[in-house]
Structure formats: structure tokens, C-alpha cells
Amino acid sequence: MRARWPYILASLVILSFPASSPSQSQGVFYEGARLIIGDTTPPLENGAFLVQNGRIAAIGQRGTIKAPAGIARMDLTGKTVMPAMNNAHMHIGYEGYVSWDVENHSPENLLDHLEREAFFGIGAAMTMGDQPIAFALKFQHDQTAGKFPPAARFFFAAGMAPPGGGPDALLIQGTAPLHAVYEVSSPDEAVRAVRKIAAAKIEQLKFWVDNRDNNRGARKKMPPEVYRALIEEAHKHGMTVHAHATNLQDQKGVVQAGVDVLVHTLVAEKLDDEFLAILREKKPYWVPVMGLADRAEFCDGDVPFIAQVMPDSVVADIRAGKTWLPSPPCSASPTPQAAQRDENLRYNFPKYLASGARLVFGTDAGVSQKYSYGFAEHHEIGMYVKLGMTPAEAIIASTSRPAELLRLKDTGSLAKGKRADFIVLRANPLEDIRNTREIEDVYLAGVKLDRAPLRMKFKQALVDRDAMHAKEKQDYVPHPPSSPKKL
Numbered sequence: 001m002r003a004r005w006p007y008i009l010a011s012l013v014i015l016s017f018p019a020s021s022p023s024q025s026q027g028v029f030y031e032g033a034r035l036i037i038g039d040t041t042p043p044l045e046n047g048a049f050l051v052q053n054g055r056i057a058a059i060g061q062r063g064t065i066k067a068p069a070g071i072a073r074m075d076l077t078g079k080t081v082m083p084a085m086n087n088a089h090m091h092i093g094y095e096g097y098v099s100w101d102v103e104n105h106s107p108e109n110l111l112d113h114l115e116r117e118a119f120f121g122i123g124a125a126m127t128m129g130d131q132p133i134a135f136a137l138k139f140q141h142d143q144t145a146g147k148f149p150p151a152a153r154f155f156f157a158a159g160m161a162p163p164g165g166g167p168d169a170l171l172i173q174g175t176a177p178l179h180a181v182y183e184v185s186s187p188d189e190a191v192r193a194v195r196k197i198a199a200a201k202i203e204q205l206k207f208w209v210d211n212r213d214n215n216r217g218a219r220k221k222m223p224p225e226v227y228r229a230l231i232e233e234a235h236k237h238g239m240t241v242h243a244h245a246t247n248l249q250d251q252k253g254v255v256q257a258g259v260d261v262l263v264h265t266l267v268a269e270k271l272d273d274e275f276l277a278i279l280r281e282k283k284p285y286w287v288p289v290m291g292l293a294d295r296a297e298f299c300d301g302d303v304p305f306i307a308q309v310m311p312d313s314v315v316a317d318i319r320a321g322k323t324w325l326p327s328p329p330c331s332a333s334p335t336p337q338a339a340q341r342d343e344n345l346r347y348n349f350p351k352y353l354a355s356g357a358r359l360v361f362g363t364d365a366g367v368s369q370k371y372s373y374g375f376a377e378h379h380e381i382g383m384y385v386k387l388g389m390t391p392a393e394a395i396i397a398s399t400s401r402p403a404e405l406l407r408l409k410d411t412g413s414l415a416k417g418k419r420a421d422f423i424v425l426r427a428n429p430l431e432d433i434r435n436t437r438e439i440e441d442v443y444l445a446g447v448k449l450d451r452a453p454l455r456m457k458f459k460q461a462l463v464d465r466d467a468m469h470a471k472e473k474q475d476y477v478p479h480p481p482s483s484p485k486k487l
């Protein structure tokens with residue numbers, strides 16, 4: 001019974017979609033906007049750039065580069081242009097607006113999620129350790145071959161975990177039936193699994209250290225000798241290794257062992273001097289993934305921004321706390337634990353940065369309705385600034401640095417030769433990071449994303465599903481129990 005979710009998108013995938021218009025293939029000259037470059041280059045206050053064949057052919061101060069005769073021109077005076085953002089950590093394919101389940105997993109649903117990412121200005125998105133490899137390779141191949149409508153480019157990391165551990169109670173509902181995660185219990189098994197993944201030419205690998213049961217001991221953690229062997233073998237094959245680790249001891253262990261990317265921020269403990277010294281020595285990439293527990297955005301924040309892509313009933317459910325990951329309703333007052341978590345974040349976040357951890361944008365988007373594709377990214381970048389980064393630093397961390405981590409030389413900044421992946425904003429995010437939400441248009445490889453029909457499709461998702469699956473609706477449960485399924 002896999003038909004519950006992939007309702008209407010299948011028909012959209014096979015529709016032909018327009019490539020670039022004639023003027024776009026000839027080129028377009030954009031002038032007058034403030035250009036945020038996406039690396040340490042200062043912004044150009046009155047800039048111009050030429051896009052031809054999906055790439056930036058020239059860029060500079062207005063007046064210093066020439067528009068070819070007869071070319072289409074677009075005046076962007078008063079606007080700000082920044083590179084499309086790139087998300088180095090999300091979970092894709094299993095979310096279905098009101099459920100999170102393996103039955104939602106299909107190419108059509110993956111595409112829907114990547115369209116939601118693109119709608120909000122994300123050009124490339126990497127899902128972490130949660131896809132069956134053959135499926136992911138085929139999807140990537142099909143997308144590269146142009147079989148799908150415009151969406152964020154799909155990237156994935158292979159996943160590895162201790163047996164029965166790894167992905168948490170939610171993630172495991174999707175990944176276990178698909179055997180999406182390699183389970184390893186010894187250094188030998190880890191090495192063999194890494195070799196298989198390397199043979200498939202996969203460059204990114206994520207492993208979970210946690211037992212994911214709050215150390216109650218029912219599941220086993222990945223022991224250091226296993227992850228050390230894993231990291232060493234992966235590096236022999238030139239792979240980039242990400243470690244999910246959420247407590248101080250494990251974060252120390254994986255960074256000391258040479259992991260390339262540390263995922264998560266300590267929220268229940270404070271960083272100590274020993275760990276700071278390890279960070280200073282190793283300077284790992286670091287994907288903080290903090291926004292999920294931030295209730296402010298949904299309860300006090302910009303609901304219309306979120307509601308663009310969420311059916312009204314889903315927005316109402318989130319505010320009422322009816323989510324598949326337990327979350328309090330907006331009417332509840334904040335708990336002491338939440339206050340402690342916030343205090344730890346305020347203490348820890350600047351310390352990671354000051355020790356040289358290289359922050360890379362990533363969100364865990366997709367694991368909860370209240371932190372879903374596209375808008376979660378704008379919440380997350382807002383948190384970076386709330387916790388002490390400058391907007392310019394936060395934008396670098398969300399554009400060129402994840403591109404570097406993903407080994408994408410063709411995107412991540414506004415520069416000659418790069419793909420024309422950019423966002424036109426109505427306001428300046430260097431003044432207020434919340435202005436990344438003031439999206440007027442999104443361009444991917446020089447082609448303007450047609451956002452209005454996408455918005456309509458997202459808003460109507462449940463209506464369409466109901467119409468097409470009236471019978472299945474009879475036994476359809478709108479909200480799974482608030483506690484995760486028993487495993």
C-alpha cells in the first residue's frame with residue numbers, strides 16, 4: 001500500500017516544462033541592484049551582471065561592464081541580489097505534510113521537497129544518510145539529465161550507524177524498511193561498508209554515534225574504534241565524513257578522530273576547555289542545526305511566510321502542537337528546559353566559532369512540519385545572527401561554504417563563470433537578516449523560477465490528495481500519535 005502519498009505529482013513530472021525563454025538563452029543584463037557576492041568580497045552597491053547560457057558571463061560595478069547590443073535588460077534598482085543558498089544537511093522524501101513515513105517516499109515526493117527548497121531560494125540541498133543508494137543515484141542522474149522541472153539540485157550522503165541505532169525514532173520509520181543505512185558493529189564491518197560506498201563513487205558519508213535513546217542503554221552507540229576505522233578508510237577514498245554527535249564526549253571523540261563535518265550543537269552541556277583545544281587544532285566544518293527547537297518563529301513569528309507553502313490546516317495543527325515530533329502548542333508557556341537550552345546555545349555558539357569551527361548551513365529540514373523545506377532555512381540563518389554572527393558571515397556560511405563542502409565549483413557566489421543561481425530580494429539582509437525572506441524572484445541556472453503555480457500547488461497539496469484518494473482517506477489518520485511509533 002504505497003499509493004497513499006504519491007498522489008498528483010507523478011503527472012507533473014512527465015509534463016514537459018519550458019526551458020529558458022529565447023531572451024534568456026541569448027542573455028539578460030541585470031543592473032542597479034546591490035550585489036552580495038557570497039564570499040568575503042564586499043558587496044557592490046550599484047552593480048550589474050550579465051547572464052548568458054545559465055552562467056554569469058560578467059559582473060561588476062554598474063557602468064564598468066557593457067551590455068551586448070540588443071540584449072534584454074532588467075533594472076533591479078533598489079533590490080538586493082544574493083547567491084542562492086545551499087543546504088548541507090536536511091532529510092528529504094519521507095515528509096508528507098501530515099505524516100512522516102516510508103510510504104511517502106517516492107521520486108515525486110523528493111521532487112516536491114526540492115521544489116519547496118527552490119521556492120525559498122535554495123539552489124542545492126543535501127539529504128543526510130537517509131536514502132537507499134540505488135534510488136538516490138538514479139534520482140540524481142535523472143535530475144541531471146533534465147527529466148524533472150526546476151528544483152534545488154539533489155545531493156546525498158550515504159548513512160552508517162550502529163545496529164538498531166543511528167537514525168532516531170522518527171527517521172528510522174523511513175530508513176529501516178528501505179535499508180537506507182549501513183549498520184556496522186565492528187571496525188572491519190565499517191571498513192567493508194565504506195569500500196562499498198566508495199565503489200559507488202559517493203563522496204559524502206554520514207555516521208551516527210548516538211544510541212538515540214537518551215543513553216538509556218537499550219541501543220548501542222557506535223564505539224570510537226569503529227568510527228576511527230570508518231573515518232580513516234573513508235579518507236583513503238577521498239570522502240567527506242559527517243558525524244552526528246550530540247553530547248560533549250562524542251563531539252570530542254569524533255573531532256579528535258578527524259571527522260570533516262561535525263553535526264549538531266551541544267544544548268544540554270557547555271563546551272569545556274579540552275574540547276575548545278580540540279576544535280582549535282582540527283577546525284572542522286560544523287553544521288549547528290539549531291532551529292528545530294525554536295518555537296518563536298512559529299508562535300510569535302512570521303506565519304504568512306511559512307503559510308505560503310503549507311496548507312492552512314497544517315499551519316493550524318502546528319500552532320496547536322499537533323505534530324509528529326512532539327512539540328508544545330503555542331498556547332503553552334516555555335519550559336525551564338527550553339530556557340536552559342537557550343542559555344547553553346548562547347554560551348556555546350560563539351565558542352565554536354571563536355575556536356575556528358567553520359560553520360556550514362544545514363537545517364534538518366523535513367523532520368517536522370514546523371521546520372520544513374525552505375522556510376526552515378530562513379529561520380536557521382536568522383538564528384546564526386541572533387547568536388552573534390554578522391549577517392555577512394551568515395550569508396557566506398549559507399552560500400559559498402556549503403558549495404565548497406559539496407565540492408560544487410559552479411555555484412555559491414556571484415562571480416564570472418558560476419551558474420546564475422541567485423535570489424532577488426526586496427530588502428537588504430545585511431541590514432536585517434530577516435530580509436532574506438523578502439524574496440521577489442529566484443533564478444536557478446539563469447532561469448526564473450515560476451513561483452506562483454508552485455505556491456498554489458503546495459497550498460493545495462492536501463486538497464489534491466484528498467480528491468485523488470477519497471477511499472484511502474477513510475482510514476487515513478490526520479495525526480499520528482504525538483509520541484513516536486514504538487520501534
Ligand SMILES: [Zn+2]
Nearest residue numbers: 089090128364
Ligand atoms: Zn539530521
